[in-house]
Amino acid sequence: MADTPGVTEPTLEEQIAAYQREFQDLDPQVEKIVSALSRLNRRMNVAYGRQTAALGISNADWEVLKALVLSGAPYRMGPSDLAKRLGLTPAAMTHRIDRMVTEGLVTRERDEANRVRVIVELTTDGREKWLEAMRLATVFEEDLLQDLSADERTALGEVLTRLLRRVEHAQPDAGGRLTDLE
Amino acid sequence: MADTPGVTEPTLEEQIAAYQREFQDLDPQVEKIVSALSRLNRRMNVAYGRQTAALGISNADWEVLKALVLSGAPYRMGPSDLAKRLGLTPAAMTHRIDRMVTEGLVTRERDEANRVRVIVELTTDGREKWLEAMRLATVFEEDLLQDLSADERTALGEVLTRLLRRVEHAQPDAGGRLTDLE
DNA sequence: GCTTCGAACTTTAGCTTTGAAGTCTTCAGA
DNA sequence: TCTGAAGACTTCAAAGCTAAAGTTCGAAGC
CATH class of the missing domain: 1.10.20 (Histone, subunit A)
Structure with missing residues (x-):
């Protein structure tokens, strides 16, 4: 729709x-x-x-898989770290993990060393779904950029990171104007 | 958060x-x-x-105001047109309009010429909120791009529209590959 | 004129997210 | 040891969205 x-x-x-x-x-x-x-x-x-x-997964699932994979082996994170990383509330993370556990993409267990904490761990199936999604994504991205020469790609990447740095290292003041922090 | x-x-x-x-x-x-x-x-x-x-309005409100203003005077649209324009379901549009009517940003009335239709019309207050938001937005955008020279801006705009055209005029096939339509 | 179909909008049920309150665990101090 | 406070997660209620069913109006066919 x-x-x-x-x-x-x-x-x-x-x-x-x-x-x-x-x-x-x-x-x-x-x-x-x-x-x-x-x-x-x-x-x-x-x-x-x-x-x-x-691939049978939602965009929301994909975000979680991505955060876990990029955290590196053994692909474990706590719910609050995941929530911070994805910009969600802890409550939303709880529900998302519920869903993904039933889908077999991650496991949830208490940390026996500190029983307040919970450990979310990527399953083999979850990791394979992510790899599969990455294969599809890279094909799409390469096609998207196919009309750009190597020089154009370099220039575009450089300009975008420059803009990004400007937004990330600055905060808008009351009027919305960006002011440098350092 | x-x-x-x-x-x-x-x-x-x-x-x-x-x-x-x-x-x-x-x-x-x-x-x-x-x-x-x-x-x-x-x-x-x-x-x-x-x-x-x-400004006391939500991002969702802003999208609706924008669609109405860009439609041009007399700033009227039907709920389904608005829904299509914003990529929402008609049901979501109904609720959004409810809210915005109580906020005084738009009015809703039946089209007497064809009583199946409903007309959503921007109020003066709604139009002023949009103008105010635009003033803030342009200040932010100008600050964001301040490090880019005029030539760099031209080049960036050109490259981005080229990419955009590639995504808009092509559809990914089953494997996710983009294929030209014309 | 009556009926049926289709269009435009609204209502309903279910899902996801948020903010706030609640629970459980750990740790520090009395 | 006991108590209080703080941290990590979960639960609950409410908001916003979607899909599907329902309602109302208009138009075409019999």
Whole structure:
């Protein structure tokens, strides 16, 4: 339904024209970058969602698998660490883990060394699902970037990380303006 | 909580190193672009959310206001058109409109010409909230891009729209590979 | 004119997430 | 040892979403 064929989304150009009509003080160059970033990200997430769904797991499951795998062997984390890593509340993490345990993607057990803690561990099946998802994702990503030369890819990566650093190392003040922290 | 100070998110470089450790067939250059895109978008959404919250409206409200304003005067749309435009189900739209009517951002009335239809119309207050949000957003966006020269901005906009066109005009096949439609 | 179909919206049930309250475990101090 | 406090997780209630069923209105066919 989010991708029903008949949906009439304006093109990027039409949207920017509408912005300029309704809001005079707009830099179309800036708006083009921001809108394209946002749309691109949305489309990519739809694509990832389709791929993980084909593997029988949800996008939510995929996020958890990713965090566990990237934590490195033996692929164990506590629920609160996972929650912080994914930007969820501990309560949501509890429910997600419930689901994933019944799906056989992870196991949950008490830490006998400190019985307040819980250990969530990736199962072999969970790890294989992640690898499978990664294979699909890399094919998609390579296709997405296929029209870009090696130089263009380098430049794009450099510019994006520069922007990222600017957002990560700065905090907007009350007016929304970014101010450097260091 | 999603932006608690003590959260230990790995840097982009650390994350890519972890990917390579766990998944050999990975092009770090591609991963860098994709990960940076995703992170950048997430950070920007957090920033927009903070700004709209400061105006007393939710991010969901903002999306609806945006769709109505961009539709042009007299700023009217039907619930199903709004739902399609935002990628929601009609049911979700019904509830959102309920909320926004009580907040005074829009009005809802039956179309007397065709009583099956409903007309959602932006109020003056709703339009002003959107303008205020746009002012904050443009300040943030200009600050975000301040380190980029005019040439760099042009190049970035061009590359992003090229990628966007590739995702929008192509559909992944069963294996996730993008194939051109025309 | 009556009936049936379809379109547009609303309602209902179920799921996921959040915020707040509750439970259990550990640790430090009396 | 006992008590209090803090930490880690779970439970509960409420909000927002989806899918599916229900309602209402309009239009086409008999």
